[in-house]
Amino acid sequence: MLLKLENIYKWVNQGGNRTFLLKHLDLEIDEGEFVSVMGPSGSGKSTLLNVIGLLDGFDEGDYYFQGEAVHQMRDKERARLQKEHIGFIFQAYHLIDELTVYENIETPLLYQKVKSSERKALVGDILDRFNIVGKKDLFPSQLSGGQQQLVGVARALISRPKILLADEPTGNLNSRQSREIMELFKELNREGMTIVQATHSEFNASYGTRILHLLDGSWTDTPEL
Amino acid sequence: MIRNYLKIAWRSLMRYKGYTFVKVSGLAVGVSCCLLILLFVRSEWSYDAFHTQSDRLYRAWQDEAFQDQRFINVITPLILGPTLEADIPEVEQTCRVMSLRPIVTLGANRFTEAVLMVDPSFFDLFDFPVLRGNTAAPLAGPGSLVLSESAARKYFGDAGAVGQDLEMDLGDEQRRFTVSAVVADAPQASSIQYEMLISYANAGTLMPQQARDNWFNVNTETYVLLREDATAEAASAKFPAMMRKALGEDYPEGGFDIYLQPITDIHLNNSLPAGNQPVSDPKYSYILASVGLIILLVACANFVLLSVGHSGNRAREVGVRKVLGARRRELIRQFLGEAFLVTCMAVLLGLGLALLLLRPFNNLIVRDLDFPADWGFAGFCLVLTLAVTLLSGFYPALVLSRFNPARVLKGLMAAAGGSALLRKGLVVAQFAASIALIICSVFIGQQIRYFQEKDLGYEREHLIVVPTNMGRQEGIPLAERYRTALLSHPEVANVSVDLYSFAETPWITMGFTDEQNAYQSFQYNLVDPYFVETMKLRIKEGRSFDPQVTSDRAGAAVVNEAFVRQFGLQEPIGQKLPGRFPPRIIGVLEDFNYESLHSPVTPLVLTLQPDSMMRYTENVGMAFSPQPRVTVRLKGGSLVGQVDLLKTAWASVAPDQDFEHTFLDESLAARYQAERRTGTIVKVASALAVFIAVLGLFALVTLTLARRRKEIGIRRVLGAPASSIVRLISMDYARLIGLASLIAIPLAWWFMRSWLRDFAYTIELHWWVFLLGALGALAIALLTIGVQSARTALSNPVNSLRTE
Structure with missing residues (x-):
């Protein structure tokens, strides 16, 4: 088992009322799974992904990553994790506008203090694999949306993570570009990468090995359409 | 990693070119202004530091108690130097430096020159390099003369000066000197200035042996070089014993003390009287240094404001970097690096700007400053760069690195960045500094104009002073012939021949002990019967001198009101002067400001003959060489144009002597040079502060408008007129500037009040100037805001709403 959420709660207090973003949520994900999380806007998909990805905290519950208790970790350990x-991977790609394709992909390695020669090799490999060697010196604004998201995926993969979290990865793309990204995800998953994606689209969700439905911060068996 | 930071810093700077330009140029202007001002302050503070032995060089000064008064003087007896050398083991060498202004003759030409009579040790103690001639012993004999390079050029042109002869009037003799060497001109930052140097072996020509050995006759500055292992304290401790031995039974216990003053302390220590050279009020360097720092801080505040204000544009990048694993420390480092890059650009640009502006700046402050190419200066620039980086970059770095990635990436983060309090605080600080500077510059300007326009009690316009460059015996007949020649011209209104004109004050200081055994002093000038008329002085009582009344020549004195007040004279007309002075008062003049407006009018006596006064005075002090000077009052028109007339007339009475002249109003203006220099710098500085603040405000308003674009769009759609939008934005800032005024006004008032305390005659601090400063800043700010916000308000709201 890769990760496990137990009885997770997350809320905000607004004018004396407590609004729950996540409520009594359990989730287990095994290595090699491809989970699609579906749900309408505001159902908590992004919040859940942020919690899994450690971008955001939660108010109650336990979270284990590879058996380690994340909820007991200090900030520093969490950051390392x-x-x-x-x-x-984000809907709006979130590439750094001032950096070239090559430099964008390289950035996570810089923060992991990977040596220069190794960085060169790793980035070169992934550029090769995604067929974007010719674009490596271009800036994000010079790419199409699909190409930008491709760079986004490459950047997420460069540090060889255990899990890929994709929040509406195709939300800004046309259908052909969407399909290409989904095919890519499928292939990555086949190679063993664990993926969790949040999506509106039934079609995209169907690429997953498991589909979950979220409504008002809790799981639901009957997806509302 | 660093390369990556620099790359992204450079690219993001280039991406927002306008914003970068404002940021860099604001800081550059601040840096260059600060550099130039500090250059001036540094030169003030480093006076006399160019001597390699400056840490061992001291000037002796004395504190003499006489009856109930203390006389502190840096001009000392001639005998002090040799006594110090003989009695104090800590003293390695001494050098007496006596300032003379004799008349120097070369062929038919005569000039008054600044001559120093010095001991031969002069060239051992001080770093004045001998360029040509006898470099080993330039002042070997009494007939040796050392010329400064510029004096050598003045007298002998490019021809070799060494070996040539010059005549010099010393005492009652005209002596021949032979140029033995040429020495470099003294640097500007030197308390010892000279055109010519002669040896102390000539002292005998100037005063009798008795005066030279007398401890109560002061004539010379005495410089002391201590041994390397000696301290000034150890040497000073032996002075009382030395004085007791020297004076014997004349020694009043604790009544005649000698002290040592480090040579580097001379220029800025105005608690001691000035010696051969005027000293500076250290207050002015403090004022200017603070002005320089204020400008720098305003520029830094500007930088912080812009960086923080702009941080919204960087928020997303920060979020992404955090997701990619950047820790806060790394982000802080990145943004500090960026600040460092911008600061380097700004400092380099500022340096270039300062270099470019050095010449106009020198003209402005009447100095000859240069950028030092030494490590100290390089170090200063480096420290400045680092300090500005930290000052300007640290806060933005903290703010930027604090962003929460989840929120930023969701677009929840408003482009605000930084606490509103800090942003407002910085705007207030910037404008408070600007407003205070504006107010101060207006007041300083008013005070300087007041110096130039105040009724001095005489008419200062249309006066030209022509010195005779001769002693009294020769000079008076020549001056009177000149007077007659001039009066035949219809352009000339009047002419007066006097020992001193209004350009050379103080005049002669005389002193006596009154019946209560108190020491009293007053000023004295030797005039002719036409003085009162020519200067257009007003008579309060009695009459002026009358050329027809022969008894006026020897026995009459004209005094001023201050004299009458000081000595409590009832019915002064007909009374004898106090003390042992025989002349009787024939007239009282209304007070007139013959000295600078720094001091009130002091008691004054005028007579037609010197003997009746000189013989009975206990003390004589002269700051300028006594020589007949002709003051010419023209009827009007261009003074410069009429100089030729004076020159022609001069040639007719003194065909073989050069004609010299000064315009009195220029000489008077020169008295307020320190004030004018400060005024100019504060004026320019306040303009720059306003410029930087407005630049910053402009950028800030642009950012505010960008942030509130949607709000403005909605308001417009709901029917708000453009004017109400402009008002909405302007009111926010108007309030801040109002607050800035409230801070600036008391500050400016306090500064100005303490500055004006230096002057006996001052302007009033009118309330409308404060108001003007505040309203001026407000108007400039509102104009800036108005133009920017009107543009946004008038644009089609659909454009701003559609992007959501």
């Missing part, structure tokens, strides 16, 4: 084991 995130840096080494978690890869993120």
